[in-house]
Amino acid sequence: MLATFVLLAVLLSVRARTPVHAAFAAIAIGLAANVKESGAALLLPFVVLFLVRGRPRWCLTAIFAPVTFTLVSMTGLALGGEHAGPLDAWRTATRIVLEHATTTSFSHPMTSHWYTWLVQRRPIPLDFVVSAPGTVRTMNSIGNLLLWWSASVVFVLTPFPVLVTGLRAPARAWLPGALSPTATLFTAALSLMLPWMLGRVDSYVYHYLPSYTLLLVALGGLVARVERRAPTSALAFVGGVAVVSAFYAPVWTGAELSAAAYTARLFVPGWR
Numbered sequence: 044m045l046a047t048f049v050l051l052a053v054l055l056s057v058r059a060r061t062p063v064h065a066a067f068a069a070i071a072i073g074l075a076a077n078v079k080e081s082g083a084a085l086l087l088p089f090v091v092l093f094l095v096r097g098r099p100r101w102c103l104t105a106i107f108a109p110v111t112f113t114l115v116s117m118t119g120l121a122l123g124g125e126h127a128g129p130l131d132a133w134r135t136a137t138r139i140v141l142e143h144a145t146t147t148s149f150s151h152p153m154t155s156h157w158y159t160w161l162v163q164r165r166p167i168p169l170d171f172v173v174s175a176p177g178t179v180r181t182m183n184s185i186g187n188l189l190l191w192w193s194a195s196v197v198f199v200l201t202p203f204p205v206l207v208t209g210l211r212a213p214a215r216a217w218l219p220g221a222l223s224p225t226a227t228l229f230t231a232a233l234s235l236m237l238p239w240m241l242g243r244v245d246s247y248v249y250h251y252l253p254s255y256t257l258l259l260v261a262l263g264g265l266v267a268r269v270e271r272r273a274p275t276s277a278l279a280f281v282g283g284v285a286v287v288s289a290f291y292a293p294v295w296t297g298a299e300l301s302a303a304a305y306t307a308r309l310f311v312p313g314w315r
């Protein structure tokens with residue numbers, strides 16, 4: 044749900060042509076924050092995008108994000124039979140944030156620091172059953188390795204072209220790069236990771252999924268650009284993704300596997 048609202052917010056922000064469009068993007072950010080407070084981090088790229096576009100007044104529509112957050116929180120409290128005033132909504136949100144802020148031990152075996160997400164060091168095992176001698180059924184949150192690692196490369200390399208252009212050229216030449224779809228998606232993905240990068244709150248790989256989703260969109264755009272110039276290379280990449288998906292489908296669906304096949308797919312001990 045968080046990834047869905049994040050995608051919607053970024054889409055509406057990028058396509059905004061009027062202040063009304065920007066207001067709807069801010070509402071989507073408020074809905075994302077209602078799913079998880081870290082969704083509020085999207086306000087940073089929201090403001091930056093309109094400042095770079097030369098639309099500073101549109102930034103004022105950001106107020107619709109906290110308004111939406113408050114109204115939806117009040118609705119939830121009312122449905123739960125609790126006090127449901129605006130202050131009650133913010134007290135509840137503050138309490139939740141403070142409770143999470145105290146969990147900084149990283150003692151749970153599935154916790155992982157943000158920098159390990161890029162290599163998928165610790166996916167989360169969801170189920171494991173020995174169904175017969177030498178046969179297992181497992182479900183694991185590990186992603187498609189080719190997609191995951193390619194998205195990480197996009198995340199790591201995206202800033203360099205924009206920064207190099209900014210150092211070598213005046214602002215009028217730098218702005219198109221800063222406004223490119225890939226740069227915008229990178230900024231949003233980075234903003235969503237900042238709460239986990241700047242703090243020491245216990246985190247898990249699923250906290251990366253909204254950012255990962257945005258990076259997949261950026262990767263898809265890059266593959267589409269490659270396809271126009273080198274269709275064979277793009278087809279080879281997409282074919283590789285399909286092969287890796289077929290290889291990992293058994294550990295995504297709980298299908299029976301031999302012990303050897305299970306180990307071959309989850310070949311890093313920390314994945315099992």
